[in-house]
Each structure stands twice: as C-alpha cells, then as structure tokens.
Amino acid sequence: MNALLLIAFIIVLIWLYYQDERERLRVTRATWIVVLWAAIYGSRPVTEWFGQVGGRSISESVDEGNPIEALINVLFLLVGCVVLLRRKIRWQTVLKENAAIVVFYVFWWLSILWSDYPLITFKRLFKEVGTIIMALVVLTELAPVEAIKAIFVRMSYLCIPLSVILIRYFPEWGRAYVGYDKSEVMWVGVATHKNTLGVLAMVGAVFLLWDVLESRRKGTTRAPRALYASRVISLGLCWYLLLIVNSVTSLLCAAIGSVLLLAIHHTSIRNRPRRLELFGGGLAAVILILDSLIGVKEDLLKAVGRDPTLTTRTEIWPMLMQLQPNDLVGAGFNTFWAGERLRISFEKFGGIFQAHNGYLETYLNGGWVGVGILAGVLVAAYLQIRKRLVVGAPEAGIRLVVLVIAVVYNYSEASFNKIGVLWLLTIIAVMQNLPTPVSLRATSRVRH
Helix, strand or coil: CHHHHHHHHHHHHHHHHHHHHHHCCCCCCCHHHHHHHHHHHCCCCHHHHCCCCCCCCHHHHHHHCCHHHHHHHHHHHHHHHHHHHHHCCCHHHHHHHCHHHHHHHHHHHHHHHCCCCHHHHHHHHHHHHHHHHHHHHHHCCCCHHHHHHHHHHHHHHHHHHHHHHHHHHCHHHHEEEECCCCCEEEECCCCCCHHHHHHHHHHHHHHHHHHHHHHHHHCCCCCCHHHHHHHHHHHHHHHHHHHHCCCHHHHHHHHHHHHHHHHHCCHHHHCCHHHHHHHHHHHHHHHHHHHHHHCHHHHHHHHCCCCCCCCCHHHHHHHHHHCCCCCCCCCCCCCCCCHHHHHHHHHHHCCCCCCCCHHHHHHHHHHHHHHHHHHHHHHHHHHHHHHHHHCCCCCHHHHHHHHHHHHHHCCCCCCCCCCCHHHHHHHHHHCCCCCCCHHHHCCCCCCC
C-alpha cells in the first residue's frame, strides 16, 4: 500500500512538472539543473539515500569529505559552466556590477594563505563555486524573476509532499531518533535534520505564496485549476511541516517572509519602502523599550518555545570565540570546524558543527574583516533593492523578502557561506541584475 502511494506521488509530480513548464514559457529547461541542485543540497547527500556508512572518525569524515559527493558537485559545476558558456555572458559586466560580492569572495580565496588547513579551505571554496554558478544560471535567464519562482516552486513540489509521505508512511526514512537513549523522535522528511527540513518548508511557504498571489493577480486562464489547487495544497503542507518539525527559527522566518510578501504585494507599500522601514524600525524600538522595562524578550522567546539562551546557543558562543585562531581574519573559509578544533568542539560541545549564528560563524572563519565585508554586502544589497522597489522593478520584492529572512535566520542558525537552498537564495538576492545574454534575447521561447 505504501509503495502504491509513492507511485501515485511520482505520477502526480510528473503531471505537475509538465503543467508548470507549459505555463512558464519563458523559463528555459536549463533551470531544471538548478531545481535538481536545490533538491539535493536542500535535503540530504545523495550517498545517504543509498545508505552509505563510513568507518572513519567524525573529524576525518568532515575534513576529507565524500569523494562521490565531491564528484556530484563537480558535475553540477561543469554542466552549469556549459550553460553559461553557451549563453556567452559578459564576465566583465558580471564582475563590475557585483563589486561587493567580488570583494567578498576575493577575501575568502586569500584566506587560503593564512588557513592552518589550506587544502581543506581550497576544497570548500571550490565547492562554493557551484553555488555561484547556479545563481548565474538563474540570473542570466530570459525572465529571471519567473525563473527564480519556477525553480523553488518546483523544488517544493518534490521535497514538501515527499517529506510528509516519508514521515507518515516510511518512518525509517522520514524520522530520526535523537537523545542519549535515542528515544526522542525528530521529523526529518527528505532531510537529515529538522532544521534542514524547516528551511525547505520555509522556502516553499514563501515561494508558493508568491506564486499563488501572482496567479490570482494575472488570472488563472493560462493554468488548469488543478495546478492552482496543487499550489495551495503544497503551501498548506509547508505550514503543516513548519508546525510539526519544531524548527522555530524557520517557522518565525516563514511568518515574517509571508507577512512582508503580502505587504509588498500592494503597490502603495511596494513602491514606498520608507513605510516598511518606519514600521520595522518602530516595531524594533517598541520591543527594545518593553524589554528594558518589563523583560518582554524572555516572554517572546518562551512563546515560540525557546529559552533565553536559545537552547544553550548563547552559552556556547563565548566558548567558541575562545577557540578563534585570529580575531582579524579568522581561520579561513569554513575552516574553523576542521582538524583539531573540530575534534575539541565535538568532544566539548556534544557534536556541534556550526555556531548556530551566521554572524559568529563568519567571525570564526573570517574574523572582523570577514564580518565587515559581509555587512557591506548586505547593506549594499539592501540599498540597491530599495532603489529598485521605488521604480517598481518586478524582482525587488522577493529579493527584499529573501534578504530579510537571511538576516533574521542567521541570528540563531547559520546559512551564510553554507552550501544549501537559503544561501543560494541569498546570493541571488544580493547579486545585481545581469543583461540578458544575446543567445536568449534572440528567441521568444527558448528550450535549453
């Protein structure tokens, strides 16, 4: 019976993809590469689906990586490069229009020089190149706004319902057992951890809502009603997962992103970002004042199921800073959690692999210089998005939503410089618009 359910899901998924592709005529088939990339790096490693178990220690397995996964990453990189070469994009324009991102990555590549594990730093930087290539494939589309929407809606069609099916009917795949006695159940779905599944549900909730809002505004004459209903059902499943997986950060960010998306859906707000700034600044000021007077911060944390230490996160942060090898430039790109430091932190902090704070994580890997450059990238991105909101640019709204989600999410989790769906979206949000390649401009409907 469970197998029949899985077969039925696959049939429905194929129909959804077929109908979705028919509706989005200006989105090329090259975007399916990014859909596959997002589905893989947003869920679990390919080798884990086949039950591969390594016999090495935790530090060895993390430091050396998995050769099969490395090969998969190289294949994505090569295919993405082929797409970009066929499109004949102007690299000089790409670099000029994205000076802040260029400085950001030049700094990380230079970090090989002072890293205590330069080979590990190089390997992780090389893997990061794949994220940039995927972002460029999206941004050089004929209709980049529609392409962004299509990619993450299609990813959601696969990952969200499949997660529900695995959790309910295939517990050996969809659930993990944690705790000292392995008695606590964690819903993971297609992922390996509840927080990873939370990110998938959060992204799905925002992009499916965006798609539903746009469909209503344009009318549904071009799409079957069943396709529209599938979007609404998938959106509901996203919120179902957000409510059961206990990933509070993702739930909060999904709520913030959805409210912001609904707000900027109205032209009177979208074209006047000052109103959003005043509202956001006023809300923050009220919370700070109330917290100083009556300690409202603790009550708010308890209301969303968190203790004042953010589940011991704030207690660990000072200890991690003591392991920082260089306050100015850090340990090197994603190299703080490597070698002896990884072994020490694993033994001392119970097996954590990240600081659970994207800003602290950036400090550990890049020092104050890295944090400063990251802040510059985020501020420059916001100022550019603000300008485009004023002139009514179609992609400005979703860029703002993604940027706000990334900024908030990284307070209690870490996604900056971490290969995955949210980091890919962040890169897309902070990069500037690129001219449509001549190879795509020459055709009205292209299929790569």
